[in-house]
Amino acid sequence: xxxxxxxxxxxxxxxxxxxxxxxxxxxxxxxxxxxxxxxxxxxxxxxxxxxxxxxxxxxxxxxxxxxxxxxxxxxxxxxxxxxxxxxxxxxxxxxxxxxxxxxxxxxxxxxxxxxxxxxxxxxxxxxxxxxxxxxxxxxxxxxxxxxxxxxxxxxxxxxxxxxxxxxxxxxxxxxxxxxxxxxxxxxxxxxxxxxxxxxxxxxxxxxxxxxxxxxxxxxxxxxxxxxxxxxxxxxxxxxxxxxxxxxxxxxxxxxxxxxxxxxxxxxxxxxxxxxxxxxxxxxxxxxx
Numbered sequence: 001x002x003x004x005x006x007x008x009x010x011x012x013x014x015x016x017x018x019x020x021x022x023x024x025x026x027x028x029x030x031x032x033x034x035x036x037x038x039x040x041x042x043x044x045x046x047x048x049x050x051x052x053x054x055x056x057x058x059x060x061x062x063x064x065x066x067x068x069x070x071x072x073x074x075x076x077x078x079x080x081x082x083x084x085x086x087x088x089x090x091x092x093x094x095x096x097x098x099x100x101x102x103x104x105x106x107x108x109x110x111x112x113x114x115x116x117x118x119x120x121x122x123x124x125x126x127x128x129x130x131x132x133x134x135x136x137x138x139x140x141x142x143x144x145x146x147x148x149x150x151x152x153x154x155x156x157x158x159x160x161x162x163x164x165x166x167x168x169x170x171x172x173x174x175x176x177x178x179x180x181x182x183x184x185x186x187x188x189x190x191x192x193x194x195x196x197x198x199x200x201x202x203x204x205x206x207x208x209x210x211x212x213x214x215x216x217x218x219x220x221x222x223x224x225x226x227x228x229x230x231x232x233x234x235x236x237x238x239x240x241x242x243x244x245x246x247x248x249x250x251x252x253x254x255x256x257x258x259x260x261x262x263x264x265x266x267x268x269x270x271x272x273x274x275x276x277x278x279x280x281x282x283x284x285x286x287x288x
Contacts, residue, residue: 017287019046019050020285022035023281024088026088027255027257028226029059031060040078044080051221060221062080064077064092077089079113079163080216081197082112083113085111085164086134086229087230090229094122094278114137114161114163118136130280134273135271138270140160142160142269147167156186157241159238166230168238171203171205179213186198201228210231210251226253233260236260246261248260258276259273259275
């Protein structure tokens with residue numbers, strides 16, 4: 001490589017960018033909301049840099065656009081890998097309430113990976129702390145699949161949501177199994193698929209304890225998450241599908257509790273909802 005070419009590349013590599021962000025904590029699923037605009041092709045790289053930063057501890061990054069239109073807010077969340085995230089969507093509604101200075105309200109949100117506009121309800125508990133629930137998109141499909149776990153066939157429920165596919169394993173003691181063995185088995189099972197994001201949900205229905213993991217393809221990130229909104233919705237959908245009944249549960253996850261509910265009418269899922277606490281910090285900046 002010529003000297004002038006190398007110099008130009010080195011300059012390009014070390015360009016710093018100032019990012020304005022807000023840190024949201026929806027039941028432990030810490031999310032960085034970038035408030036500056038970023039081109040779709042830049043988001044994955046920028047998110048990876050933010051997650052590597054020593055000054056921020058977070059599990060995911062979303063790019064939040066918020067505009068006031070007369071008396072309504074136009075909210076759009078684009079996740080770091082183009083995936084869908086229920087926790088980020090309901091956190092965006094909580095942030096809109098904080099910006100508005102409202103104690104409660106309803107907000108319509110669009111999120112990457114999902115073609116639907118989602119309705120969220122927010123109620124303020126204290127300064128920077130909100131209860132936020134959201135109507136989730138219905139699964140495109142729910143079916144039972146068999147995945148080999150160390151030579152033993154195990155039943156999972158594959159819940160295909162817009163923007164993410166979850167594999168839900170339900171059973172007594174499921175939250176205490178060797179999670180890495182289960183993750184490797186799921187990873188092998190989906191190796192021929194082209195999912196933007198997929199997750200593993202280990203759910204013990206005897207104590208309603210859930211361990212979630214999510215992999216995002218574009219950022220090559222795997223997190224054993226402190227909580228997972230879409231995973232909670234997938235768990236509720238799987239239980240409702242399996243029992244052909246309505247379900248409303250509080251799912252204890254490593255970072256907190258998410259309430260999840262599913263409504264079944266004549267064997268068909270009609271509604272899936274999640275909700276729980278969201279904590280918000282004030283706006284900050286970071287150089288990346």
